[in-house]
Amino acid sequence: xxxxxxxxxxxxxxxxxxxxxxxxxxxxxxxxxxxxxxxxxxxxxxxxxxxxxxxxxxxxxxxxxxxxxxxxxxxxxxxxxxxxxxxxxxxxxxxxxxxxxxxxxxxxxxxxxxxxxxxxxxxxxxxxxxxxxxxxxxxxxxxxxxxxxxxxxxxxxxxxxxxxxxxxxxxxxxxxxxxxxxxxxxxxxxxxxxxxxxxxxxxxxxxxxxxxxxxxxxxxxxxxxxxxxxxxxxxxxxxxxxxxxxxxxxxxxxxxxxxxxxxxxxxxxxxxxxxxxxxxxxxxxxxxxxxxxxxxxxxxxxxxxxxxxxxxxxxxxxxxx
Ligand SMILES: [Zn+2]
Numbered sequence: 001x002x003x004x005x006x007x008x009x010x011x012x013x014x015x016x017x018x019x020x021x022x023x024x025x026x027x028x029x030x031x032x033x034x035x036x037x038x039x040x041x042x043x044x045x046x047x048x049x050x051x052x053x054x055x056x057x058x059x060x061x062x063x064x065x066x067x068x069x070x071x072x073x074x075x076x077x078x079x080x081x082x083x084x085x086x087x088x089x090x091x092x093x094x095x096x097x098x099x100x101x102x103x104x105x106x107x108x109x110x111x112x113x114x115x116x117x118x119x120x121x122x123x124x125x126x127x128x129x130x131x132x133x134x135x136x137x138x139x140x141x142x143x144x145x146x147x148x149x150x151x152x153x154x155x156x157x158x159x160x161x162x163x164x165x166x167x168x169x170x171x172x173x174x175x176x177x178x179x180x181x182x183x184x185x186x187x188x189x190x191x192x193x194x195x196x197x198x199x200x201x202x203x204x205x206x207x208x209x210x211x212x213x214x215x216x217x218x219x220x221x222x223x224x225x226x227x228x229x230x231x232x233x234x235x236x237x238x239x240x241x242x243x244x245x246x247x248x249x250x251x252x253x254x255x256x257x258x259x260x261x262x263x264x265x266x267x268x269x270x271x272x273x274x275x276x277x278x279x280x281x282x283x284x285x286x287x288x289x290x291x292x293x294x295x296x297x298x299x300x301x302x303x304x305x306x307x308x309x310x311x312x313x314x315x316x317x318x319x320x321x
Contacts, residue, residue: 001020001021001022001023001224002020002021002022002023002024002025002249002250002251003019003020003021003224003225003247003248003249003250004017004018004019004020004050004051004054004083004225004247004248004249004250005017005018005019005225005226005229005244005245005247005248006054006244006245006248007229007242007243007244007245008242008243009204009208009233009241009242009243010241010242010243011196011200011204011241012196012201012203012204012205012207012208013186013187013188013189013196013201013204013205014184014185014186014187014204014205014208015055015184015185015187016182016183016184016185016208016212017051017054017055017181017182017183018181018182018183018225018228018229019047019050019051019054019179019180019181019182019225019250020178020179020180020220020221020223020224020225020228021046021047021050021178021179021180021250022177022178022179023252024085024250024251024252025043025046025174025177025178025179025252026177027252028042028046028085028086028087028252029176031289031290031291032088032089032291033095034089034091034095035095035096035098035100036100037098037099037100037101037102037103037107038071038072038089038091038095038098038102038107039174039176040174040175041072041075041104041107041108041152042075042077042087042089042174043173043174043175043179044151044152044153044172044173044174044179044181045064045066045075045077045087045152045172046077046085046087046174046179047152047172047173047174047179047180047181048064048077048152048153048156048170048172048181049062049063049064049077049078049079049085049087050079050083050085050181050250051170051181051183052064052079052118052156053079053080053081053083053085054083054248055185056081056120058081058122058123058124059081059122059123059124060080060081060120060121060122060123060124060125061078061079061080061081061119061120061121061123062078062079062080062081062118062119062120062121063076063077063078063117063118063119063121064076064077064078064116064117064118065077065116065117065118065119066108066114066115066116066117066138067114067115067117068107068108068109068110068113068114068115068138069092069110069111069113070092070106070107070108070109070110070113070114071091071092071093071097071098071102071106071107071110072089072090072091072092072107072108073090073091073092074088074089074090075087075088075089075090075108076088076089076288076289078255078289080253083248083249083250083251084250084251084252084253085250085251085252085253086252086253086254086255086289086290087289088288088289090288103148103150104138104148104149104150104151104152104155105138105139105148105149105150106148108138109138109139109148109149112139112146112148114137114138114139114148114149115135115136115137115138116135116136116137116138116155116159117133117134117135118133118134118135118136118159118163119131119132119133120132120133134159134162134163136155136158136159136162137158138155140158151172152172153170153171153172156170156172157169157170160185164185166185166186166187166188167185167186167205168183168184168185168186169183169184169185169209169212170182170183170184171183171212171215171220173217173220173221174221175221178221178222179221180217180219180220180221181220182212182215182220182228184208184209184212186205189201208233211232211233211235212232214232215228215232219231225247226244226247229242229244254287254289254290254292256287256289256290256292256294258294261285261294261296262296262304264285265283265296265301265304266304266305270305273301273304273305274301277298277301281297281298282295282296282297282298283295283296283301284296
């Protein structure tokens with residue numbers, strides 16, 4: 001069960017999504033060995049990334065990235081608009097030193113420096129044109145007091161409030177085998193729900209939220225999205241029905257390649273690569289997302305740095321020669 005379901009309410013200006021991921025999440029985990037508290041946060045963000053990707057209005061990739069001075073140095077979840085995803089975490093401490101009850105604030109917001117960066121990167125982006133990025137602080141300021149955001153859901157809700165300007169409610173949960181999530185978003189009154197007067201629209205949004213609040217983590221982790229949808233909105237009457245779109249599949253997929261590793265070597269520079277070759281005989285690396293090993297020996301490296309020369313050589317000779 002790796003399913004995402006999008007639904008619309010007829011009697012309320014609400015669009016919603018329900019996600020349930022099992023084997024695709026297990027594919028992320030089997031390549032990793034993260035402590036339970038870290039695994040939980042990563043799982044919640046995997047749920048968030050799939051929910052946000054499903055509302056992308058273009059073909060591209062959504063990237064959730066958290067960087068901190070805390071035990072989690074870097075956390076990255078990428079999900080494409082076809083719902084293929086990958087995820088990784090880099091720790092700055094011994095995994096055994098992380099308590100199973102460590103909070104998101106403790107792991108990602110040390111010294112209140114935590115930031116969540118959400119990038120929307122269209123597939124057909126022009127070279128040189130930057131992707132869209134939204135940045136959210138992982139802490140809330142209440143007068144003098146600063147308080148760490150307590151969950152991935154809270155962090156994503158803050159982001160949605162700032163970037164989309166649409167009221168959004170999000171529920172996320174995960175364990176060793178499953179990820180589940182529910183998203184409710186209030187649509188602008190002027191859109192497809194123009195037939196609802198403002199009072200009915202406001203009441204509808206409130207009613208759907210109240211129904212959403214009855215969801216339990218247990219249900220999100222064990223039931224298929226279609227069953228959850230039926231259970232949640234049983235009370236919506238026939239004329240106030242809920243319409244769902246065909247279920248979409250989520251899968252684990254890594255986009256790493258030898259060509260991309262070669263690009264990294266080129267960025268490191270010939271001198272640096274030469275010194276690794278002298279020291280170790282070959283450049284060896286493992287993909288952070290899927291653990292696939294890549295090896296470039298001296299001949300491969302020569303090839304990597306020859307590319308520029310080759311493209312020069314294939315250029316048509318200039319006139320006068
Ligand atoms: Zn990979």
